[in-house]
Structure formats: structure tokens, C-alpha cells
Amino acid sequence: MNAVLDGLGALTEPGVIGGLVLGTVLGMLVGTFPGISVTMAVALASGFTLTLEPVQGLAVLLPIYVAASFGDRVPAILINTPGTPASIASTFDGFPLARQGKAGLALTVSAVGSLVGGLAGIILFIVAANPLASVALQFGPAEMFALVVFGLTMMVTVAEGQLVKGLFAGLAGLLLGVVGLDPITGDPRLTFGVELLTSGLPFIAVIIGLFGIAEVFEQMLTHRKGESTVITQMGRWTPTREERRRIRKPIAIGSGVGVVVGVMPAAGGDIAGLVSWTQARRSSRRPEEFGKGSLEGLAAADTANNAQVGGALITSFALGLPGDSVSAVLLGSMIIWGLTPGPTLFRDHPDLITTVSGILLLATALAFLLSLLRLRGVVRLLDLPRHYLWSTILICCAVGTYSINNNPGDVLVMLIAGLVGLAMRRYGFPAGPLVLGLLLGPLAEANLRRTLVIGGPGEIFTNPIAAALLVLSVLALAWPLLRRRTRASRAAGRTPEGSLPSPNPPEGPPS
């Protein structure tokens, strides 16, 4: 009990409160600005916090992390550009909603989802940090490979409706993921002697290009033709009772998926959002709305990317293993403060768990309030003449992308990705599967090859967790096909001639 009181007592110091407010505001801004990664913000801030007391330092750094995942939804919804990779899946439904004049509603729903997800992550952090950490340690290369393969099966869901084109995009993503150094031998692959490419395609530059830049290009091309897609109104802000009821289930799914993905080492908010969006779609009564402006899809994605934060902190604090790149930086700071992350952390510093939970809770609450407040200001931004808006977005994206590595080549990649994204939109290829391939392909390959080096091919099938995950992957792939077949045979049963036109465009593969 004393530890709890001590931990809470630490939170009442003015320095801690001040740091918390500062960190939260900074985090919101960083999240909103595409290209400025949370990792970089936390890393730069940690330069200043090293000289502080650990609690004060954590009170600055943790809120940046928490608040950024509130801020990054805003550009995802309004300009189709994820503020950080964690909100990739938020663009799927958030931007279509905004175009339907429901930007206000989308922002409110995603803020609520973020709040619930954030709280779910924190609760798990409080009750289960240590036991969960030891489960995560069981995930070696074989298990990680199988988990990533399971993730890759999402391509089919993300692409549904345009299955063939979606799979093409997914394969292109996998191929692009090969660019860079071979994960085992270190040989350059598909780099064509270009030094920039030896680190692989710069992921953030690619997603900013594919989503944000492509959107700006598209608007530039279409606005003269009177088919403007610019958002002119925010619409109402508060969801109706029916809408509130509908987003309950996806928020629950998002919370669950988010914390699980968060606990996995090396899997961050981007993966959490995508997995959750897919799962919510699978279990939804209105899967056809997903990707076209579904409140359920948006809620699922945003809930998961915030729930992920608590999960990632579990792995970092209780295991000393970074759950994502932001927590890797946090770990660095903690080690310098003399707080050795790992199972002994909370044993040696029992008050720390209360303090950290308290900081997380306060930051989440504050970020949520800020999300509701700042909504009014957003509307004025949209009143800007369009070319000002476009130039602002392009410049912000270019500067943000440049700042990642101080490398102009990244900006070039961003622009090329923008053109590719534009072409993909024009010819009906979805960008989601490409991002998924680019994100998960290298993870799958590196872990598979590690597994093969360690124990040969048998390793994957004799490992119970890996084998189970692979079976699940096969089921996940077969499920939509099976469902379509049962539906088709049911339909055929009703119409003996089987002559009714199919409700779906005939793009799926022969099942």
C-alpha cells in the first residue's frame, strides 16, 4: 500500500505535472505532423530529460508517446496522410468518412476509440505486466515467422472486393520489401547500386507518399473537373445512440488486438491498427462498408493503435525488450537513469509501477480532452484556398520526410511513391495490401531465414506455437472462400437456373 501511495505522491510534484502537460502537448503536435516520428521526438526529448530525476523524465517522455497516438489520427482522417505509421489503418475509413462530410463525427469516434484503447492498454499494464512478459519471451524466430504469416493473410481481407488487384499490390509490396541488405548474409539486393536503397525502402517516406501525396495529386488533377474531393464541412461531432452502439464491438476488438500486438516484440502500432481493422471487418455485420467510410473500421483501427502503447510498455519495462522503436529509446533513457528494465524493475522499485500507470492515465485523459478541444481549430484550416492547403501539405510532408534521416533521397522516394499511389488509385489498385507486404515481408523473411539457420525446415512444424499459427493462417485464407461458396450454393439453391447476376464484381479468383 505504501508503494502505491509513494508512487502517487511522486505525481503531485509540480515538475512532474509540468513535464506531463509539456509532453502531452508536444506529443499531440508530433503525432499530427506527418513524417516527424514519435521515435525521433522521444529520442530528442530524452537528450534534455537525462539530467532530470527518472520520474520527471518519464513524465515528459511517456506522454509524448501516448499523445502522439492521439494526434496521428487527425491528418489520417482529414488529409489521408497517417501522422505516424500507427494510423495507416485509420486512413482506410477515416478519410472516406471525412469526404462524406462526416469529419467531425470521425474525429470524435476515433478519439473515443483511442481513449478506450489507451485505457485498456494501461489496465493490462497494471495487472499483468510481469506474467505477460514471460510469454513474449517464448516468441523466437519460428513463432515470429508464423505470427507474421498470419498477419500477411490479412491482405486478402484488406483487398476484398478487388481481390486480384489487391493481391497484385500485396505481392508488389512483398517484392519492394526485399530491397535492401539480405537479413542473413548482408548482401545488397535490388539496390541497383543506389546507396539509399541499401537500408531498404524508407518506410515512412513510402507511406506518406502512397497516402498523403497521392491524395494531394489526385485533388490537383480533379478539382478543375468539378469532381472535387476536398472536405468542405466537418458535419456533426456527436455520434447518435445507434452509432455509439455500433462501435462498441470494434472498440472491444481493437483493445484486445492492440494489447496483444503491443506485447509482441518488434510489432508496433501500424501492425496493431491493420490487424484490428481486419478482425473487426471479419466479425462485422456490415463488412461491405469497411474501406468506404465505416465508423466500425475507424474505431477498431484507432482503438488498437492506442491499446498497443500499453502492451509495448509491458514488454519494455518487464522484459527489457523493446516492443517497438519508441520503447527502445525509452529503455535507453531508463538504463541511463539507473533503472534496469526487466523482471527485477518492479521488484526493486515497487512504487514505479504506480507512478508510470499514473503518468499514462493522466496523459491519456489530457490527450483525450485536447483532442476534443482542438477540433474547432481544424475547421478553419479547411477554409483555406485549396492551393494553399496543398502546398502546406506538400511542404510539411517533404520537410517531415527529410528530417527522418536528413537525406534528400527520402523526399524523392516520397514523391515517387506519391506518383505510384496516384497511378494505383486511378487504376483501382488498393494501397493497403502494398503497405502490408512492405511492412511484414521483411519481418517474415528475416525470421524464417533465422529459423532455417538455427534448426532447418522441421523447426517450423515441430514448434507448437508456430504450427498452430500457421494452421490459423490457412483457415483465415480459406474462410472467405468457403463462406462465398456456401453463400453461392445457397443462392443457387434458391434459383435453380443459377442465373442471378452475382452481387460482387467478378474479380475474385475461381474458388
Place this chain on the structure above:
Amino acid sequence: MVVFRRTAPATVLLGAVLIASAACAGDRTPAGSAEAEKYPSKDIHLIVHAAAGGASDMTARALATELEKDLGRSIVVENRPGASGSTAMKFLASAEPDGYTLGYLPVEVSMLGHRGYEVKPGNYTMLGQVVNVPAVVVVPADSPNKSLDDLIKAAKSKPDEVSVANSGPGSIWEAATTLLGNQAGVGFKPVPFDGGAPAVAAAAGDKVDAAVAGVSEVAPSVKDGRVRALAVLDAERSKELPDVPTGKEEGHDITVGGWGGIGAPAGLPQPVAQRLRDAVSKAAQAPGFTQTLTNAGAVPTYRSAEEFASFAEQEYTRFADVLQPSGS
């Protein structure tokens, strides 16, 4: 189908590109005649090969803080990650040798040249070594190998089958594994991971037979008892892990570490170089810097500019045996 109807989009695009390139150009320090008595008369840039937040970045920033006190000018730490660190190394080598562009020189300076990159110690004016992170050999907590010698014997009886996790292909800890194997006359099966921490985690999860990583990366897991440290590959025991014997104590006299120092482009004028050597010497031994490093599990290690230059050359020669150019 895609037709640009008017020039506005292209103008906007051009604007964005121009601004981006202006931002890049702003980073270049204009060439100026280095007047030693006035040096430094403006801010100094310190190039770091790794992204913000990692161990090298932390070291560089901690040192920058101390250097600022002595030189009386701001030190702007500039992260230029990419291409295994060679992007920053080449950038530094081609910068104006006027003392306003310095760089953190990691052990990769002596490694990348053997992997097909145009990077070698001779490209730089060395100003002093500041840090060393010794390699540590760890095994899973319940491993049958109780000592470094047990592990070597296991590798002798099953050549190329004892799996040893490391921080990635062509990385210092992979090289350390090979150097240890060569020294003992055995072959290990190296398993590259994406960094030292995941390699140690693989050992903690009993996925590999052993792992080699830096003392700062293994210390938390060793203290928790999730892995057992067999040896520190350094001349002395680590203050962080005082119970772990050195390689030499275990009969394998080998030292490998992830070292780092400060350098400038080759051809730095003598008076400026002298001013910087003194500043680096002072900063590297300042309590503020050494304490930060010690807390992070690294070993503050100062070598003078001359010693550092010849040490980097020795390392360059030693790594020639264990690294192959990528792509061959």
C-alpha cells in the same frame, strides 16, 4: 488518362522540392579559411551514423554537451543514418576539413571498407577515442555449457552446429563471433538478428545455443538470471558484471569491442586539430560524460588522437580476415 491541365500542381511540387533542397543545402558548412586563433567562430556539426536514440547517438550527444563547455560554441548533433552507417562516414570524409564538421567514428570505420564501402580509417583526422563496449558471450540460463571452454569444446565436437546469435550480418558482434571462433580454431553457426537486444532475447528464450553482444545489451538479462555470461572479451573484467571472467582468464586471449571516437575529415589544419584534440581529451574524461556512459553500461575509454589512429588501423587489418565484401 493522367493529364496535367494546368501548371499549378507542377509549381507547387517544384516549390516543395526547392524548399527541401534548400534545407539540405543549409546543412553544408561553407568552406572558409581556418583561422586557428579565432576557431571556433561558429557552431560545429557532429555527424552521427546512427538514428537518434541509440547507444552511439547517446554517446555523441553526451560528449557534445561536454565539448560545448570547452569550445564555447553549440555542437549540433546531426543524425545521418543509412547504408550500414557508410552514408554518414562518407559525408564526413568529403566535408570541408575546417573543424566545423566533426563526426562520431564507430568501430564500423574499420569494418565497412572490407564490405565494399569506401570507408577506411585513413580518410579521417582522428581526434581521440571516447568509448568502448566490450563483447560478452552469453548462453541460456539452463545451458549445459558452464564456461567459455565448454562452449568451445561443444563447437569442436559439432563443427558449425553451435548457433550463436549476433546483432546482424556484417555487424561487430558477428565479427566478434568469427574472431573468437578463429582464435579457438572452431566454427560457430552465426545467427544474425536485428540488433544486439533481440539476439540476447533469443538466448534468454533458449532459441539459440549462445549469443554475443555488448555488455550494455546483455547486462539486464544477466542480472535477472535469464542468461548466463561466460566471458567478457576485454582486457579487464567489466565493472557492470564483476563476476564474469575475461576471455584471457578462461584461456582465450581475445578482446573485441564496439568502440567509438571522434574524428574530422582528413587534412584538418594542425592548429585546429590540436585545439580539438585537447577538447576531446578533456570532454572524454569529464565526470559528466563518463558517468552517463557508465550508467548506460558502456566503458568510458580514452585513447589519444595518435593512439586512436593506430588502433583504428590495427582493427582495420584484423577485420580483413573476418569480413567479406557484400555481394561477393
